[in-house]
Amino acid sequence: KAGVTQTPRYLIKTRGQQVTLSCSPISGHRSVSWYQQTPGQGLQFLFEYFSETQRNKGNFPGRFSGRQFSNSRSEMNVSTLELGDSALYLCASSFDHGGNEQFFGPGTRLTVL
Amino acid sequence: QQQVKQSPQSLIVQKGGISIINCAYENTAFDYFPWYQQFPGKGPALLIAIRPDVSEKKEGRFTISFNKSAKQFSLHIMDSQPGDSATYFCAASKRTSGSRLTFGEGTQLTVNP
Numbered sequence: 634k635a636g637v638t639q640t641p642r643y644l645i646k647t648r649g650q651q652v653t654l655s656c657s658p659i660s661g662h663r664s665v666s667w668y669q670q671t672p673g674q675g676l677q678f679l680f681e682y683f684s685e686t687q688r689n690k691g692n693f694p695g696r697f698s699g700r701q702f703s704n705s706r707s708e709m710n711v712s713t714l715e716l717g718d719s720a721l722y723l724c725a726s727s728f729d730h731g732g733n734e735q736f737f738g739p740g741t742r743l744t745v746l
Numbered sequence: 747q748q749q750v751k752q753s754p755q756s757l758i759v760q761k762g763g764i765s766i767i768n769c770a771y772e773n774t775a776f777d778y779f780p781w782y783q784q785f786p787g788k789g790p791a792l793l794i795a796i797r798p799d800v801s802e803k804k805e806g807r808f809t810i811s812f813n814k815s816a817k818q819f820s821l822h823i824m825d826s827q828p829g830d831s832a833t834y835f836c837a838a839s840k841r842t843s844g845s846r847l848t849f850g851e852g853t854q855l856t857v858n859p
Contacts, residue, residue, distance in 0.1 A: 637789070664844070664845050666845050666846065666847075668847075675835075675849055675850075675851050675852060676790070676835060676837075676847075676849040676852075677849075678846045678847060678848070681844050681845050681846060683844070683845075688844050689843060689844045689845070689846050691846070723789050723790070725789075725845070725847075727845050730844050730845065731841055731844045731845055733778045733780070733795065733839060733845070734780075734792060734795070735780075735792065735845055735847065736792060737782075737789035737790045737791070737792075738789050739787075739788055739789045740788075740789050
């Protein structure tokens with residue numbers, strides 16, 4: 634079974650731009666969660682999507698948004714990029730909403746210049 | 747508010763030794779406690795997890811010890827190997843928050859040959 638895939642793997646943007654990251658969960662998994670990983674703040678929860686609906690949201694500004702498609706694939710969008718948005722963005726999938734076993738993808742490394 | 751505190755920040759162990767990483771949590775509603783292993787350039791990989799109704803869980807060389815009254819849990823890596831050198835994260839979640847994981851700060855483990 635293929636694991637969680639994320640595209641692109643690396644991205645360089647400039648301040649003020651927007652970016653869209655994509656995540657394909659493990660086949661059969663219906664819940665997708667997004668996390669931001671930085672050296673200073675560690676791993677922080679962004680949001681969870683299940684059945685195309687956001688079920689949970691972390692403490693991030695409204696510039697961070699996401700969506701989920703009917704095939705469970707998910708995208709997250711960051712608008713008006715700031716230098717502090719530079720991070721590794723990780724996607725994790727689980728079988729169900731509240732599914733405890735979460736499997737992470739390799740992440741997208743975003744650099745904001 | 748840091749709800750899961752992890753220590754030590756870094757750990758150096760000799761090959762064949764025991765690596766011990768500790769975590770403490772605040773929220774008694776947490777009901778699932780996983781450990782993740784992360785290598786550079788990779789996403790976190792689920793190692794082992796425990797629920798509060800069990801005091802210990804062992805999988806191969808990895809053991810979780812759980813102390814509900816003290817609100818602490820720890821990861822023991824027996825017969826540590828150089829290939830175990832990675833960053834380890836403890837985490838916690840609660841059913842009412844769906845798949846949201848709250849992570850500890852991480853421990854950088856180095857196993858010397």
